[in-house]
Amino acid sequence: MKKLIGSIFILLLVSSCNKEDYEPISYENPEIDVSIPTDFPDFSSSFYVNLPTKYGVELGEKLFNEKRLSTDNSISCASCHIQENAFADHNAKGIGIEGRIGLRNAPPVQNMAFMQFFNWDGNKLQLEDQPLVPIITYEEMDSSILEVIGKIENDEDYIDLFYKAFGDQEITPDRIYNSIAQFEYTLISANSKYDQVKRAEGVVFTEDEAQGYQTFQDKCASCHSTELFTDQSFRNIGFPINPDTEEAGRARITGLTEDIYSFRVPSLRNVAYTTPYGSFGQFATLKEVLDYLDSGVLESDNLDPILKENNNSIPLTEEEKNNLILFMNTLSDADFIN
Numbered sequence: 001m002k003k004l005i006g007s008i009f010i011l012l013l014v015s016s017c018n019k020e021d022y023e024p025i026s027y028e029n030p031e032i033d034v035s036i037p038t039d040f041p042d043f044s045s046s047f048y049v050n051l052p053t054k055y056g057v058e059l060g061e062k063l064f065n066e067k068r069l070s071t072d073n074s075i076s077c078a079s080c081h082i083q084e085n086a087f088a089d090h091n092a093k094g095i096g097i098e099g100r101i102g103l104r105n106a107p108p109v110q111n112m113a114f115m116q117f118f119n120w121d122g123n124k125l126q127l128e129d130q131p132l133v134p135i136i137t138y139e140e141m142d143s144s145i146l147e148v149i150g151k152i153e154n155d156e157d158y159i160d161l162f163y164k165a166f167g168d169q170e171i172t173p174d175r176i177y178n179s180i181a182q183f184e185y186t187l188i189s190a191n192s193k194y195d196q197v198k199r200a201e202g203v204v205f206t207e208d209e210a211q212g213y214q215t216f217q218d219k220c221a222s223c224h225s226t227e228l229f230t231d232q233s234f235r236n237i238g239f240p241i242n243p244d245t246e247e248a249g250r251a252r253i254t255g256l257t258e259d260i261y262s263f264r265v266p267s268l269r270n271v272a273y274t275t276p277y278g279s280f281g282q283f284a285t286l287k288e289v290l291d292y293l294d295s296g297v298l299e300s301d302n303l304d305p306i307l308k309e310n311n312n313s314i315p316l317t318e319e320e321k322n323n324l325i326l327f328m329n330t331l332s333d334a335d336f337i338n
Contacts, residue, residue: 092281238297
């Protein structure tokens with residue numbers, strides 16, 4: 001009897017403790033060491049405001065692969081940004097729910113931590129502002145952030161990860177955007193053959209690759225500059241025009257006629273993995289791109305001055321084209337795609 005009374009007393013004592021006496025389990029959530037590769041530019045300012053953490057990145061990767069971000073639960077970010085394609089895909093234009101065709105080609109997701117503009121027209125200046133775009137776009141996920149939250153707010157895995165990443169289990173739009181951005185900040189590609197040659201790791205270019213590198217420096221590096229292989233500018237280079245009447249390039253954002261059909265210069269890193277090429281997949285191969293530039297591009301008032309000064313073309317011999325492609329293949333980072 002005494003044992004029974006003692007047990008009841010203990011139960012009453014435990015149950016009488018109010019919730020204020022309860023302290024949740026504390027998790028360490030250390031920042032992830034994301035280093036700047038040799039000769040790369042500094043991180044973007046937004047990176048320093050949203051530093052990647054262990055659980056922030058884990059949550060972001062889970063959300064990146066989450067099909068419930070789309071209204072019919074059929075596609076995720078990873079559906080169009082596929083790792084083995086350097087987080088791009090092989091469709092001329094992005095394909096969303098129900099097979100809806102988007103306006104443009106899905107760009108690769110790499111070295112985002114160093115970028116100042118996002119998307120083909122640079123309509124976002126911070127990576128944290130980008131994830132909402134595919135979620136609400138009709139041709140992509142056709143959903144809303146409130147719909148997304150409603151789908152995952154009772155999911156125990158997400159409740160646990162949000163708590164670990166942010167200190168409590170509240171699921172908010174900003175936390176979703178920030179964690180996806182944290183994951184993308186870690187997607188750094190800097191271990192191609194080119195990088196190994198630059199770091200003098202005992203790897204050397206072949207003679208043809210070296211000649212291609214020289215041609216690249218002479219005829220391509222004005223736009224595809226820095227170790228990112230893009231100067232992050234917006235240029236009209238006279239590529240075939242998208243027949244979609246909604247397309248105007250950078251002018252969709254600025255409203256300026258001088259920005260019509262200007263697009264952000266894409267990085268050439270991992271370019272061998274990201275076919276087709278152009279803002280709406282105009283070219284199936286790198287050879288087609290080089291042939292087009294050599295034969296002459298479309299005339300326009302705002303055509304890039306580099307092309308205008310060379311009679312609307314970048315003259316290239318067949319040997320130069322072949323060697324350029326061999327050099328661009330040295331920008332492939334097998335570790336990154338695997």
